[in-house]
Amino acid sequence: MLITKRKISKELLYCRALSFRSRLNAEESKKLSVLERGYAGECIYDEVFEDVGHGTVFVFRDIYLGIEDSVAQYDSLIVSDAGVTVNEIKNYSGFYRVENGKWFAGSFEVPDDPAVQLKRAMNKLLRLKYIHSLNFGIEGRVVFPHIDFRLNYDDPGMRAKLVMRAELRDYLKQFKNEYAGSYAERIADAVSAHIIDNPYFDKSADFDLVRKGLYCGNCGSFEVTDNHFYMRCGGCGSQETKETHLLRAISDFSALFSNERMTKKRMMEFINYKISSRTALRMLEKYCVRIKNGPRTYYKFKYHDFNEAYYKNEELYRYKDKKMI
Numbered sequence: 001m002l003i004t005k006r007k008i009s010k011e012l013l014y015c016r017a018l019s020f021r022s023r024l025n026a027e028e029s030k031k032l033s034v035l036e037r038g039y040a041g042e043c044i045y046d047e048v049f050e051d052v053g054h055g056t057v058f059v060f061r062d063i064y065l066g067i068e069d070s071v072a073q074y075d076s077l078i079v080s081d082a083g084v085t086v087n088e089i090k091n092y093s094g095f096y097r098v099e100n101g102k103w104f105a106g107s108f109e110v111p112d113d114p115a116v117q118l119k120r121a122m123n124k125l126l127r128l129k130y131i132h133s134l135n136f137g138i139e140g141r142v143v144f145p146h147i148d149f150r151l152n153y154d155d156p157g158m159r160a161k162l163v164m165r166a167e168l169r170d171y172l173k174q175f176k177n178e179y180a181g182s183y184a185e186r187i188a189d190a191v192s193a194h195i196i197d198n199p200y201f202d203k204s205a206d207f208d209l210v211r212k213g214l215y216c217g218n219c220g221s222f223e224v225t226d227n228h229f230y231m232r233c234g235g236c237g238s239q240e241t242k243e244t245h246l247l248r249a250i251s252d253f254s255a256l257f258s259n260e261r262m263t264k265k266r267m268m269e270f271i272n273y274k275i276s277s278r279t280a281l282r283m284l285e286k287y288c289v290r291i292k293n294g295p296r297t298y299y300k301f302k303y304h305d306f307n308e309a310y311y312k313n314e315e316l317y318r319y320k321d322k323k324m325i
Helices: 010-021 028-050 114-131 156-161 166-177 182-194 243-255 264-270 276-289 306-316
Strands: 058-067 070-078 083-089 094-099 100-103 137-143 149-151 224-227 230-233 239-241 288-293 297-302
Touching: 010 028, 010 243, 028 058, 028 070, 028 083, 028 243, 058 182, 058 276, 070 114, 070 182, 083 114, 083 182, 083 243, 114 137, 114 156, 114 182, 137 156, 137 166, 137 243, 149 156, 230 243, 239 243, 243 264, 243 306, 264 276, 276 288, 276 306
Parallel strands: 083 137, 094 149
Antiparallel strands: 058 070, 070 083, 094 100, 224 230, 230 239, 288 297
8 A cells, every 4th residue: 555656856857857958967967867767766666566566565655754863765665564674776787796895886886885775774763663662673675676787796695685676576475465454554654754855955957047938748849839729849740738838837947946936927937938928827826826925926836747737637638739759
């Protein structure tokens, strides 16, 4: 049973939006690649877990826990009456080796030791046990969902801490034999009480430096022209409704500018006045929470990202997008 759904991280949403609206430098491009790869691995893990079933346990996905004066991030927490299992998901590919407790990819040392990260995350839960006067077991595994991952290691004891892609289905199946009763509910309630937003990411882009306008959701081209209820892409020929384009712009604005208030005026600048202010205001009212601050009104996006908002409202659209393949 899912307690929290996995969502695209704020950092990945920021990097994706920035990649469409500016030229990424080498560091930014590398960061985007790492985040995309990590998210893809988490999705593989989730798909396998969905397929084998998890209805008898509580599952937390991608959460941050604030426990006393420390913060820990968890890719997956599985709670049952037997205790808590921590899964640290690493979507590595290629050949890796572990020598004298250090991880290497080729000749380069991996800066973040997955086994140490797992141990640190498990240890944070000891404080949770103490604070809530609970007594539960804590286990953990580092999960490698990529089919092309290979690992050599010099410590035979390490193998018991790892789950490879070929083993993932059988590993997750074991949780069907566990049960989440009243004690698991107490543990899950304790975990839920400590969930916080990611405290580490607060980056904001420079409004003046990002590209303004609307871009095609199919090919990314900014060469879109007004075609009555649609915007037609000059690059691939796709037609997306003006509502879709404005929703994407609202999502991008929310991801890129943590220090900017989303006003109608600012949004019109952001879309380079490609759509009327009347239509823009209607979309802001639909997809955002309106906040009055004296004589000024601004808006906060009420969805996590474009995809969440789009799929929750798509059936209500009078006009449908027409993507070209």
